[in-house]
Amino acid sequence: MFEFQARTHYRAERHSMALTIGIILAAGVGGFVEIAPLFTIDETVEAAPDMRLYTPLEQAGRDIYIREGCYACHSQMIRTLQDEVDRYGPYSLAVESQYDHPMLWGSKRTGPDLARVGEKFSDEWQVQHLINPRAVVPESVMPQYAFLLENELDVESLPARLHALRRVGVPYTEDQIDNAAIDARGQARPETEAADGVFQRFGDDTNVRFFDGRRDRVTEMDALVAYLQILGGLTDLPSQTRSLEGD
Known part of the structure; x- marks a missing residue:
């Protein structure tokens, strides 16, 4: 057989x-x-009426997640295998990634899948884990990201970022784009009037709090923790789907 293939x-x-x-x-x-x-994508992607967009702060955190190469060790796609569902939660749906540019499904898990990590741990835990991973997970091989706590977030570039995302299909409104910098600050500063605008433009269920525990400025740590805490929380459809399957 091999000789035949070689001759051919x-x-x-x-x-x-x-x-x-x-x-x-x-x-x-x-x-x-x-x-x-x-050609059949409209039929295969689920409808999620409650699907919301990343806020400017969460989108900034996603950009930092990409910049630091977190996707190289963490996937964001739970497969339909029973052991994955038991470990990580409801399997991932296509609709959950419809506003992701680029997709971050990943193919390697040096660390756990993060598709449903949102609110699984407290903000304090996430901050400590990023500052010194081995302080909370002794066997971790993850690098330290303590510098994020010192880096002030560049919020002035966020309107341009959101505008670019709208050009590739993410339905940000003019109001959301124009107020992106204000909303990024407001989401990490719940005591300010700017926080009210975040709720108005992105919904009452938006996480608004001191993500990194600091009150003096908005840092890259704020943004990354805000992003991690919303993963799996943009729509309730996955949990609803799992409940229907259980019935």
């Missing part, structure tokens, strides 16, 4: 036209398999 491959290499046709056919099949599902 050798003959194909000697005839450039046959080799070219073979390459085109192989690429065509691969392309069709990749592209065809996109």
Whole structure:
């Protein structure tokens, strides 16, 4: 069998036209398999009427998560395997990632999957874990990110970031874009009037609090913890789906 395959491959290499046709056919099949599902995407992606957008602070935290390479060790996609569901929670739905640019499903788990980590731990735990992972998880091999607590968040760039996301399909309104910097500060400063605008533009269930425990300024730690605490919480559909399946 191996000799037959080798002879066939050798003959194909000697005839450039046959080799070219073979390459085109192989690429065509691969392309069709990749592209065809996109024609039915409206039918396969679940409807989630309660789906909300990332706030400016959460989006900034997502950008920091990408910048620091967290996606290289943590996936954000729970598969339908029973052991994964038992460990991490309801399996991931396509609709949960519809506003993610880029997707952060991941393919490696040096650390646990984070798709449902939101509110699983307190803000204080998340901050301590980022400052010194081994202080709360002795066996952790995660790097330290204590510097995030000292880095003041660049909120002035957030309107441009949200505007760019709207251009690729994320339905931010003009009001949300124009007030992005104010809302980022307000979400991490619950005692200010700016916090009221966050609730008005992103909903009453938005997390508004001192994420990093500091009151003097908004830091990159605020943003990253805010992002981690919303993972799995943009819609209630996954838990509803699991309840229906249980019935």
